[in-house]
Amino acid sequence: MATGLLFDFDGTLYGDWRLWISIIEETLSSFQITTSPHDALEMARRMIENGGNPNTTIRISSIATAIARDREIDLPEEEVRTRFFERLDARMDQTGPDEKLIGLLKGFAQRGFRMGIVTFVRKPRIRRRLDVWKLKEYFASVITPDDVADFKPSPRPFLRAMEELHVLPDECFVVGDEPVDMIGGKEAGAKTIGLPQGFFSGQELEKAGADRILSSLELLQTMVYE
Template sequence: MAKITTLLFDFDGTLLDTNELIIQTFQTVLDDHYPGKFTRAHILPFLGPPLIESFTRVDPAKTDELIQAYRSWNLANHDRLSKEFDGVNETLKELKKRGMKMAVVSTKRNNMLWKGLDLLAIGELFDTVIGLDDVTAPKPDPEPILLALERLGSTPEESIMIGDNSHDILGGKNAGVRTAGVAWSIKGEAFMRELEPDYILHHISDLLRITTETDR
């Protein structure tokens, strides 16, 4: 098994806990347009895919209007409802110290992605950041992951895609990289295991062990 040199991270739900932000944003927008129709359970599948995909499923005729309403409320409440998952800052700094090449590969627009990176003060730890604006096809298409590998000068064999959703694991598999699902996914550890990632992380610090083991 090749030594792991490269870590590709999803952002929302993996490094930054925006679960409540996203759910409340969807709930607010959908309640405004379709009162009483969407519950929290209806909203959970919307966490992960690009907004255009989620809102097209809701109402193709109003997709643009719904996206604009979502972005406005989300921006206004971003810092209040977002927080770091336990151990993220400390672990990323240690991985960087160990010489890991690291990237963020997200389905989020770049400006909001950087807002979150700045909130956690971790932007400088990443060698490249891939957002929705950088690609034509988001995860689970392999394009954003392959773009990250190209920028990093890494091969799929030496890389892991880490995320909290099906788009991350399927995208990683489509790109030929190893995959790690996070047990702190809002959809639950059982959901992540069903996707059959190579690793399940119970805490982000598990990456310190995994990357050390593949170095033997």
């Protein structure tokens, strides 16, 4: 049985494509630009498919910038990003963590699993989030681009987390919603679990190397307890 669990954060421990689209709509609205969920989803898929490399990540705030550009409106990308995260953080403060997530983490901790987070979310934001949500106690390792220069899909951030958790790669599961999680986790020697809650499909996660695809994070406990 595995002893280590490494999670992505956005799109895995919190949020899905519906939330991202909602925040994109709010962000564009602050610039007096109206969009629809369909347009936002279409743009996300277009950016993934036109990127020519499905094994890359997608910066969600850049979807808002791309929608505006499609309408010949040039928005400052950093300002869009700032407003996007202001609205996302406000939503997260308002909703708090899902009770099912808290129960899941408690269950893993009680069974002796060592848990970590490997995320593109910058250190100050993820630290604040874990503090505000009172989840810090569950994660002995939190690795961000501030810790490792060569980030996902490199295996290095995953290996760094494994070192901090004192678990071997073949004792560890990597859980994420993007191909970069599957590629990096697999190259690090871990078992990989795809959670298609974001803009990438289960098929794309499988192609990137997912050993298993789960429709819900709640199903993870059944799988890792096997």
